[in-house]
Amino acid sequence: MKKGVKRSLILATTLLLLSACGGEKSNKTDGDTGKGNSKGQKSSRVLNLMEASEVGSMDTIFTQDEPSVNAQSNVFEGLYQLDEKDNVIPAVAKAMPEISEDGKTYTIKLRDDAKWSNGDNVTANDFVFAWKKMADPKNQANYFFLMDGTILNGTEIVNEEKSADELGVKALDDYTLEIKMAKPVTYFTSLLAFSPFFPQNEKFVTEKGKEYGTSSENIVSNGPFLMENWDQASMSWDLVQNPNYYDADKVKSEKIHFEVLKETNTVFNLYESGELDVAILTGDFAKQNKDNPDYEAIQRSKVYSLRMNQKRNDKASIFANENVRKAVAYALDKKSLVENILADGSKDIYGYIPKDFVTNPETGEDFRKEAGDLVKTNEKLANDYLEKAKKELNGDVTIELLSKDGDGDKKVAEFIQGQLEKTLPGLKINVKTVPLNNSIELMKKGDYELSVSMWGPDYQDPMTFLESSVSTKNKTSYRSEKYDKLIDDASNKYANEPEKRWETLIAAEKVLVEEDVALIPLYQQARGQLVRPGVEGIEYHNFGATSTYKNAYIKE
Template sequence: MHYIRKILPVLLLILLVLTACSGEGQEETASEGNTGEEEEKVLRLSASGEIPGLNPTMADNDMSFNVINQIFEGLYRLDEDGEPQLAMAASEPEVSDDNRVYTFKIREDATWSDGSPVTADDFEYAWKKAVDPDTGAAYGPQFEEIVAGASEILKGDKPVDELGVEALDEQTLKVTLEEPVPYFKDLLTTAVFFPQPEAFIKEQGDKYATDSEHTLYNGPFVLKDWNGTGNTWTYAKNDQYWDKEAVNVDKIEVNVVKDTQTAVDLYENDQLDRVNLTGDFVDQYASDDEYHTFLTGGVKFLKMNQGKNGEQTDLANLHIRKALNKALDREVIVNEILNNGSNVLYGTVPQGLSENPETGEDFREENGELIHYDVDEAKEHWKQGLQELGKDELEFELTTSDSSSSKTIAENLKYQWESRLPGLTITIKNVPPEQSVDANVNQKYELILTGWGGDYQDPMTYLNLFITDSPGNHTGYSDEEYDKLVLDSKSNLADKPMERWNALLKAEQLLIEESAVLVPLYQTGTAYLQKDDVSNLITYQVSADNYKWVDVEE
């Protein structure tokens, strides 16, 4: 049992994290180790990769969102049970009779980490920047069909100033929606709706959010010791945070540890307080009192690049995509490789996310298995696809991150495909997470192992990604019927629960069953070890983790 967290000897830390941390990161950690702050409450965590970026407006990946959620805050923050609670908003908003106009008051004690006030203007600036086509924000479409004017602005048909957000004064923010939105408060807990300090950003120029020193924070923590590319960083309690009394730890030290064995060694030597386990460690620790599992809302899938800029690829062929889908035995991946509580997935919306508004049936259960494992059918699709392409064989490059679990899954995918689809060759390209993110968002891949974590409790957070020209699409997929189903569900069907539900079911059927845009693999389960003296480290089925209330017993 650990009570007061003590700074451990420099030599031991360097030896244990040598394979995971850069020399620079070790020096920083060693320097902190000699501060003599033995009474500090310190939590020690690992990360699977480096931070791709800190800018809430430009973030487009789970790694960044997880960091951003600790150091920034919007009008609402999710509470311990995953429900939106007031954050930068001082009180619940005034809402018009038609549920389209919201008027928020910003709390008077909301400040940035330099002591300057968080104002309504910071929200107006951030939201308008997010929908500006010149910004190219990946999450700009979160405003589409939601905030008035966003759809036309994103298309370049209206000026940015016509977005339905206005700072009436420093503490009053008026938001006008296109239609009533049942999950609007949940949306406001996500990064792209967070405020941004305009004067500071303009002063920093291109350096803004490139490292911990060129960023202002308004969340429970500030980021320390991050140089923009390093393998270590620290969350330090934000003394300017309006609710700082609720923040229990003084700091959270994070090291990038990509190898599970190294992470487990660090945990066993009290250098980490929590560690995620890959399948080969589950049996070893399953009976341990510190072993836990959790089924997240994260979904893992493969994207297939159908083409870009008018140039089609071989993966634009529907039969080839269906062959790749049907040739995979996902049970092997889930039960033999992961072995961590993950579930096989035959759609893109996970289990446990939302329920039929009339019957209460789970979305995943109602829509069923939209793709299935059948080698004979896979071979037929493969044969027909090759004939249509006029080829006898195909070769694809599979891009994946360089974490140990991703590498193992990629090798298994290669084996299954090559052994079942004659003439197929798969070349695996393992890259650091930030390079994998870049390949995804810039569509510089053929096949890519990626996924999605969801931002709020609604199927829209998964299906909205694949509308035409969405910055989250990155596949070349475009279908007018799909677009209409999804966009109608964000607008004119918002107050028609069953029509909206059926439209979302149909949209997923089009995406997976009919068009085979993705190769769904599994809904992510997490098996992990966590020290008994750590409490209130909040993880949600959807949305980024929340460290605000985490505590370490004394």
């Protein structure tokens, strides 16, 4: 089995990557009443949108939170992008890649009219620079694990056995990129549409140093929008049309304004007063608006789970005890959580791979249906495990639950606290509430016990969920030779045997979720929202960025 990544990877965050709510457009209208129509007219009416938390960084290799990935995917552009049906289509690339017969060499021609907002041409060297920067362990990029087992020498580089300069990517000329692969990777082209694989302007990035990506003044863009009035502390910002973008004529909105809104009552009130055009609702507000003609629930492929850190500050935590993990897993009433607390269309889930995300390559059967339900709620079994744990630990069990400070996050944490303490006498949950960036930092350091985390798929394959839990890549100190071998077999031994690979991935999920209970899947998220009549063209994606706005506008 190949040597794993030595350095810890920043994988679990309360709000991560990546992505996901089922490739479709929000398309509510009240008739053709103004500009911004299919004939390509611009809408001067500002589209007012929201995010649930701040943008952490605009450096594409240093973030996994959803607002950052969304912003990056509208301000920058990679070789490929997703259309409204989640098909991978050319962006900076002129066409789909030429792939060698053995699947190990990609040759990609770039368009010659793509420019940075400072007037520089976007070249193949911009991709080479960004990818080597991502691969280099000294940079501690959030997604440098994506180089492991994909691009040639990626594994050796992240293990500090080779220099980042040896990564298997080079510019054959200004507009031709060659990628050498360590092995065939069937999903690699879709991965190239994901923000960590976007280009970076080497001269600008080097000049800015550590300040790059920290404010509007420290960004140079190559996508449909420029980001204005933003820094890392901002609670609002603007996306304005990038005049240097090669496809600027097709960008529908001149300006899109964002506000960070953490309280659902504030969100609803702003929508009612006409100051917000898309309002994301949860809980009672979602329940009360189910019959509102403006309401819609969009199914997504994001999975929320409980991350149980087995080692805190280099010492075994309460979750090093398997019976504690199993007691919590079997005690959770996920159905009550989604129906009574979230109430936004999210579904309780009993596995880590979401429903309607990926299907068996031979039969077309959905992964979740074929893999079945794992760790169904069972109060008696949960208490049996707790009693075993209390004997092993010589007393009652106390757990700290880390939560972000958003309204929805706090309500979920309070539900988990109350429900577990009621179901498991002798269990005590203390909730620690912090802002998003503090939560990310605590999880990066491994200074937590229990946290509600989200994972959105980076590409359309079960491995996007499962690979991050191998012993060398997870941030929870979970170690399993059995799980590691199954993932390695799926990646290498069965790489060209689709059915055996599929069976191996199902077996791996069972080990992770049921045998070892290394994490506890909670729910598959839906996005419940009110959409103002006249809003068109917002595209929601099943992997990669959640939302893109190139075609978005509101009729005047």
